[in-house]
Amino acid sequence: MVRAHSPILVLGLVCGMSESPARGEVIRDPYIQLTTRSSSVVAWRTDQSIAPRVRYGPAPGNLSQSVPAEQIVMRVSPEMKGLPEVPRLGQSTPEGVYQFEATVSELAVDSKYYYGVFDGDTLLAGGTEDAFFHTQPRAEPGRPLRFWVVGDTGDGGIIQRNVYDAMKAYVAADGRRLDAFVHLGDMAYDDGIDPMFQANFFDVYAGTISNTVTWATMGNHEGHTSDGTLGIGPYYDAYVLPADGEAGGVPSGSEAYYSFDFGPIHFVCLNSHDEARGEADRMATWLRQDLAQNDSEWLIAFWHHPPYSKGSHHSDLEDQLIEMREVMMPILEDHGVDMVLAGHSHIYERSMLLDRAYVTPTDPFGVILDDGDGNADGDGSYLKSAHLHPHGGTVAVVSGHGRGSGLSFGLSPVHRISLKEGGSVLMDLEGDTMKVTMLNEEGVVRDEFQLIKRGEVAPRLPLSDPWCPFGPAIVASERTRGKVQAHLIAQPDVPDATVHYTLDGSEPSPASPAYGGPIDIGAPTTIKAFSVWRGGERRSPVTTREVLPATPGSLRYVRIPLLQAEDDAVESGLGIVDLHSSTVGITSPEASWFGLRFQDVRVPRDATILSSFFVMRPALLGMDPAKWTVYADLSNQTRSFTEEIGGLSTRPRTTASALWNVVAWTGIGHQLSSPELAAVVEEVVHREEWAAGNSIGLLISGAGERSADSFDGRAAGAPEFWVVYDERDALSVAVDGGLTAHVTMTPEGERRLFASFEILNSAQARGFVYTVEGSPTMEPESWETLNASFAGTLQGRRPGLSHLAFEMSQPDGGIFGEKYFLRMRVVR
Ligand SMILES: [Fe+2]
Structure with a gap:
């Protein structure tokens, strides 16, 4: 609080009160404030009114000088009675507090003075070896100075x-x-x-x-x-x-x-x-x-x-x-x-x-x-x-x-x-x-x-x-029936950077192998890597990542990380494309675009896409409503993004698209998935010119700002693309639904028949109709279409396919015999 030389002085009041026999106790020890080259403030508190004095001098036992009374300001607890002129301390101050702030002035520069605080002639505190203040040194560089700096204590x-x-x-x-x-x-x-x-x-x-x-x-x-x-x-x-x-x-x-x-x-x-x-x-x-x-x-x-x-x-x-x-x-x-x-x-x-x-x-x-x-x-x-x-x-x-x-x-x-x-x-x-x-x-x-x-x-x-605080990004491309490939990307991703790595969990050194291309991973492996650059002068921290080999199972999929800086791009509302932005997403307040290009998508032509999506990791929180649309780039499957004006928005794109009502981004770094892109990706891989190993570019437009990690910002957090596919055409996949039958008996001894199979989630969009037929004999003429009523979803759902169960009944309500055959038919 500003008080030195304040017009509200307490000399008279204090002198009058000092005749009281009660002696104040110091309840806040004297402390030093606002030192200058010629002055210092000594502040303290007592629980009684006192006749405040500050004496100071060259030694604890020689406090020969005293602060003029008008240079001591008093403030008191808010409830204090009888001191209408005296300024008050804040509301939370305990009752009965007297605070004093004495400005000691006309001091020599850069000099030490001992002090004591007194009630009249009675020493209350100080007067010891460790009660002193030091005026500030001159502006010219001189003796060493030491500052203790800390917060949140x-x-x-x-x-x-x-x-x-x-x-x-x-x-x-x-x-x-x-x-x-x-x-x-x-x-x-x-x-x-x-x-x-x-x-x-x-x-x-x-x-x-x-x-x-x-x-x-x-x-x-x-x-x-x-x-x-x-x-x-x-x-x-x-x-x-x-x-x-x-x-x-x-x-x-x-x-x-x-x-x-x-x-x-x-x-x-x-x-x-x-x-x-x-x-x-x-x-x-x-x-x-x-x-x-x-x-x-x-x-x-x-x-x-x-x-x-x-x-x-x-x-x-x-x-x-x-x-x-x-x-x-x-x-x-x-x-x-x-x-x-x-x-x-x-x-x-x-x-x-x-x-x-x-x-x-x-x-x-x-x-x-x-x-x-x-x-x-x-x-x-x-x-x-x-x-x-x-x-x-x-x-x-x-x-x-x-x-x-x-x-x-x-x-x-x-x-x-x-x-x-x-x-x-x-x-x-x-x-x-x-x-x-x-x-x-x-x-x-x-x-x-x-x-x-x-x-x-x-x-x-x-x-x-x-120098970059991240070690190399270790990202994995994954293909079923193939091995996982680990890619080590130097951070910063500069031309003279070399990544050294180990695969046995040991600490890498400059003598460890230098990364030259994707590393095939066939068993669970701990990769440790660091980058060196600028002629070996700079060395990054070590990155560690556990890479697991491809998940066994019949599902075929590819999982593809972004592998180069130019593969993510943002286009502002004015059409300006930035290939090296530190985040990717809708990053300008106007409706705008971003693009993600994934290389080496080894999905065969005409494959059925069961599921596809990309993941992003928020770099900033985003709360605005955001509505985006995701398309794929049809310009040329291997054409890179460029910085020409409108370089994303003017590309030819798929007819199929996916709407994305983007949720609020309330966590940093947590992986978020795009909506289902199967139809978008299928349109790309069903084109004449598609070949396995081409690139797929995704073009996203919309409004509502969201910024995610980009390759340039943090390669390890950059978007990743997943495609789950089946090489066969959709009808073959649909028919191959794994039909199974279950029979249960009611308490009345009635036989109930259930059929379960996997159906393509996209069946309706593809115009597929599933029917189940039954026959007691398997004679060609004996098959009849059964009525099916939905009985629920079963465990074991795979991406793009849902495992469903139906209760079957004969069209005439007849009872199923001891022996009965089922078959499934899918028609378009
Ligand atoms: Fe704080």
Whole structure:
């Protein structure tokens, strides 16, 4: 809350009350807020009215100076009687609380002062070795600075404490204390009410915050009870933040978003929770003004909702995350931001050195400047020119693992590492190098990178073959009566990539065989593979997949993955075709098209298609109503998709089509099937020019946005095509229905006859009529058509065929004899 130098001062009131014999007890230990190069705020709470004094000086035993009374602001619990002039704390504050915020000013730059808080002349708290504050260093690079960065801590549980203890042990071991604590939000689960702040923030971190300034950003949990747009609630009671540019930067007029200088670093804190995030809204407007005036050596921004995450929150799916990326990242990068820090996702994740990664879904192509691990002991530190320059590269860090980790959707395509464990981040500025260390809850360093800003680094073009968080895609083509073939597709799928693999479950190495073509699989096999590219300089993670051989049985089918980037394409409402989009589907708001081309479809000409469909895996959620139509391409069975205008919509297509009322896509990565395409595919394979092994292109048109994994986005999740077929003509298949008879006896001793057989699901569409005939003798003249009444569906249904049972009766209602013969006839 903004209070220093507020006109509401409490000197007189407090002096009057200090004559009361009751002595206040400190109920919130003193903690440090809003340090500048010449001032610091000391805040604390008591349960009684006191005559507040802060004394400070060069040693705990020499607190020779005192803060003028008009620089101490008091606020009290809302119900407090008799203090009409005194501002109130939030509604959830317990009764009887007095909060004091003392601004100690006119201090020397970068200097340490010990303090004590007093009631009149009685020491209440402080006056010890660990009660001190430190004014901020000068802008010029000087002594090393250390920041502790963590979010999503606030449940008061064991992991939160372990993470904190691990940081303290690490800091104690190397002897370099923290200069500031940057909290990334969600520090008071579940609802950010005042007692939760006390229990889950102040009580836990008392030993650090009594001598280390905290810079905080509001999380969504604080947002349950605090309002960032108004700056009220327990969060704003807890922190004193620089709305007026007290610590450098342009005044924001809000404690929910603000900036400050800390040595050579300009920090920007944004409110990603409840502030309007539009380009023309006040936060973006202020941000542009603030950054235009900033000439610090470093620029670091932080807020709660991460611009890139696939942890417990997915940055392609949630508005706050998407808007922070699409709106705020461009402004920050225009002004040379070096790092952005966020929490919210309960995970540790951090990016490569990136620039202009704004699109949704996040796409690694054209945005990665350095795809190494950023570590001097690995691929080398990230390098940027000294000073701030637009678009020199940003590292984005998610440190939302302060009380453990949760879900993960896998690695974002711009991330270099993702770790599902509790921990926190230390950021050490030493000279021109920012060293970032992820320390897990056991105190083990799990990630480390350095950002060096030195001299002039030549501007870099984004990499065309950036490191990719996925190992090779291992996809299988499958044919009954043949073997399964495994295809290993390098990710990124660049010309100089080589995939090395093993088939015995052992870890592959560069000495393992290099993939040269499909691998025949005749027994259950564990394939492990990784890619190397850029002359061996880059190596992907290892992918593992269990591949099972073709399912035994009489069913003939092919299962075909997409095998090259050009085989999926999207066409916008304007007719522009994109062969390399990171998702496939109806991806523009207008009615538009997408195409999928599956190669080597080994279905014989004139085969009967029993069932066919393709599967897709959602890359984004999709809730709009969506109605699509699926056709097959008749232009030429082997003609690839091209980028000419209208390249999909103008192709000749099948007369047969399938309507698809697409359900809402509410899960990412779950496989979804198209409607039945048997008639569409049959029209293709019944053409004169069809030959087994040709390609089948599917053309899908419609409205209602849905984006699925594409070959370019994630080859392992790209669409797959299934065709279940019978080489014979449809009539032969229909007749070969496996007629069987069952007889049951009623309690009255009456014999009842049932016939069961498989019928083609497409029988009606084909004009097929099934009849069952019976005869007691099998004499040619003795056969008669029986009446059939539907008795139900039996187990054992195969794709395209349904196993049904019918009760049979003779036309004249006669009784079946001991011996009776049945036969089935199908006519068109
Ligand atoms: Fe959160």
